[in-house]
Amino acid sequence: MSTTNNKNTNSADTSAVTRYFSSIEAALSGLDIYLRDSRSPLYKHGLVAQTVTQYLARLNNSFSSWQNRLDYEPSFKISRSDSGFPIFQNVLELEKDRQTAENRLASIPEPDVLRDEMADFILRQKSFPRELQKTMAERLYLETVQKGEVFSPFVLPETTKVSANPKTGRPYYLTHWGVFDGVSNLPMIYSAMIEDSTLDMIKTLVGKDGRLREDVEVPLPVGGLLNPALARKFDEFAESNSAYSLSPTTIATNMDQEFDTLHPKQLRRIVLGPFFSTGITENNETINRILDRVANPKNAWLLTWTIQDVYSKNERAGKKGFWSSTPSRQEYHIETNDLDAARMGVSAYENHALVPHEAYQALYAAGEIDKVFAGYKTHIISNGQVISDV
Numbered sequence: 598m599s600t601t602n603n604k605n606t607n608s609a610d611t612s613a614v615t616r617y618f619s620s621i622e623a624a625l626s627g628l629d630i631y632l633r634d635s636r637s638p639l640y641k642h643g644l645v646a647q648t649v650t651q652y653l654a655r656l657n658n659s660f661s662s663w664q665n666r667l668d669y670e671p672s673f674k675i676s677r678s679d680s681g682f683p684i685f686q687n688v689l690e691l692e693k694d695r696q697t698a699e700n701r702l703a704s705i706p707e708p709d710v711l712r713d714e715m716a717d718f719i720l721r722q723k724s725f726p727r728e729l730q731k732t733m734a735e736r737l738y739l740e741t742v743q744k745g746e747v748f749s750p751f752v753l754p755e756t757t758k759v760s761a762n763p764k765t766g767r768p769y770y771l772t773h774w775g776v777f778d779g780v781s782n783l784p785m786i787y788s789a790m791i792e793d794s795t796l797d798m799i800k801t802l803v804g805k806d807g808r809l810r811e812d813v814e815v816p817l818p819v820g821g822l823l824n825p826a827l828a829r830k831f832d833e834f835a836e837s838n839s840a841y842s843l844s845p846t847t848i849a850t851n852m853d854q855e856f857d858t859l860h861p862k863q864l865r866r867i868v869l870g871p872f873f874s875t876g877i878t879e880n881n882e883t884i885n886r887i888l889d890r891v892a893n894p895k896n897a898w899l900l901t902w903t904i905q906d907v908y909s910k911n912e913r914a915g916k917k918g919f920w921s922s923t924p925s926r927q928e929y930h931i932e933t934n935d936l937d938a939a940r941m942g943v944s945a946y947e948n949h950a951l952v953p954h955e956a957y958q959a960l961y962a963a964g965e966i967d968k969v970f971a972g973y974k975t976h977i978i979s980n981g982q983v984i985s986d987v
Contacts, residue, residue: 681872844942
């Protein structure tokens, strides 16, 4: 298990924690800008960019909630030496609070009542009502958690596209889900393009011409896999087969073997992180040393992410015999000519890095650009815009 250092928000750490939240907010905002930029490769695939931005919104809600929680529960822990993201325990606590928010709110006085009590306390005691302030903070936190969608340990699958493959006569779905890995402390986004040979789904969705029937309206997005008979089992599969330690090819192969009538043609994993922030993270000595030189601490951060793809190069036809039958199976392409691709177990991958202009200048001045960004597509955020391919 990776080494995780604790970052407790006592009085000595207040400025560092404030800077951390400010930096991660800027990083996620910058990534959102990049995804919405018409020059972004992902923008050209609208559904991909739209999918990722949903999870960024969840992450932003999570960080806002954690920041609000500090007002009454002064403890926050991040993986300083590895991912730079909050440790898994924070994610579990946030999810627990989300599930119990309604009952807890019922036992806390309404905001107007608390304000009146705070005013009365000040008049009578001539001091600040710290306990009442904590109660108010807890109420505001729980209201925020209850309303907002957060990045849970497991975000249930959702289908955002349905079409048909005229060559096979099968419908296919684009389905995505999210996972916050408990070992690596990294948020991940999965999407899969899956053909479905279930007879009922073919009859329902595909016409005689092998195309999607125009008389059938599918109200997208749909919660879960579009196939209702397999949706629950697919949820369970995604939850138990999305660990960072599993390669995308392993996950796709497991899916192919678990569901005889589902045929994963492509699986994509987007791994957010590591995240680097001056004075807080310790995950790269060279980067930390240079970020420390950035004059404005709000611009002393670096966010990386990796896009991993695996796709089917062939489908072995199934066999039907009198005594037994064998379902069709996928053969996945692994790019063995690329050592990193082979190590990851993927057909293709991309490493990306997003950095503020001031931090990039510091890295450039130190002569570390080639070393830090070797193998990365670099994106610089400046004045609310992202400049890529520098």
